Amino acid sequence: MEQITEYFQIAIRNLKTRSLRSWLTIFGIVIGVFLIISLLSLSEGLKATITQQLRSLGGEMIFVMPGDFSDIIGMFLSGVKLEKEDIEAIERTRGVEKVLTMVYQSAVVRYEDEGKSIFMTGLSWEKGTEIMEKFQGWSLKEGRWPTPGKREIIIGKQIETEVFEKLVKVGSEFKIKGKRFKVVGILNSLGSRQDDTSIYLDLSLYYDLTGEKKGTAQAAMVKVGEGYEVNKVADDIKENLQKTRKRRVGTDVADFSVITSEKMGDIAGNILAVIQFAIIGFASIAIIVGGIGIMNTMFTSVRERTREIGIMKAIGAKNSAVLTIFLFESGIIGFAGGIGGTILGAGMAKAIEIYGQVHPLFYFKASVTPGLIIFGLIFSFFVGCFAGFFPARRAAKLKPVEALRRYE
Secondary structure (H helix, E strand, O other): OHHHHHHHHHHHHHHOOOOHHHHHHHHHHHHHHHHHHHHHHHHHHHHHHHHHHHHHHHHOEEEEEOOOHHHHHHHHHHOOOEEEEHHHHOOOOOOEHHHHHHEEEEEEEEOOEEEEEEEEEEEEEEHHHHHHHHOOOOOOOEEEOOOOOOOEEEEEEEHHHHHHHOOOOOOEEEEOOOOOEEEEEEEEEOHHHHOEEEEEHHHHHHHHHHOOOOOOOOOOEEEEEOOOOOOHHHHHHHHHHHHHHHHHHHHOOOEEEEEEHHHHHHHHHHHHHHHHHHHHHHHHHHHHHHHHHHHHHHHHHHHOOHHHHHHHHHHHOOOHHHHHHHHHHHHHHHHHHHHHHHHHHHHHHHHHEEEEHHHEEEEOOOOOOOHHHHHHHHHHHHHHHHHHHHHHHHHHOOOHHHHHOOOO
């Protein structure tokens, strides 16, 4: 044990004599570990947030949307809707207890003397309040739910304080396309900026306001009745929609998506797994570059200290002693880089989390766990040791006579 302590002290002393080179090498490891810790903690936090929100939907919900869910961007931009016949086909499917349709578009909303373009969503309060509270996690910060058919709206959390210059309160009035609507409730955060900067009104009022065809919808949420198997009901919905489409347009090609909450979770999990794999790949490149930097530094150190190594071996130092000293040096460089990278990575992840709470695009928490921190430190230490192994082995194999003769 005393020998190990002595070897460690020698390694520290050698690094101090070449402090500038050591710090530059450490910086290379810091960058790699910084990327790993910050990106992995953010992706894990995002994964946990999405998983939590999907769980809140409950296993008995099915989502029906026009278009192909694999092309989700094109689906939302296409403008295609579920027709009234499609909604009726869903409603008559065995096992369907309730269907809540949703429609949305942007509209200019005026409050006091200010006008803003705001996302406006229409849904049936008569059918939807229970579903949105129980399965979507909606809750009111203050106020009450709108009365069906009345010109009453609820607003997202950020509209209260961030969209308009003046504070919006329960009882405030908005003017939309020349008609006045009363704010009767303010929602707690729904988890995304788009939802928190939207207004919500009764479906019948939405159709009257926008002039859109009544009965159509951009999406439908289906509550499955108790005792029915969700996947079976989803298959039956798809079959009924295909029959309806065939009667209406002459083809049963599925230009709609029927998705269970379980399937949505699988899709989200697969996407996040690919993202995490890409993150690890990019961060690994940075770590490899840092490891090469350590290897280069250690080879240079071996060349510079050939005479010193020769003297050590001439007075009885064994190959294992020389190998251990050099491995300690490279390991310390890696570990120091790991400490710096972990601190910076965790700090960056938390800073992004805090920024996201103030200026949210999507609410999530950075998952900086003790396991991730320990992984970063141990991983960087072993990267340092591995990168320093070959230079250390070269130093250990030097023969004393050749080492001394080289620098006579």
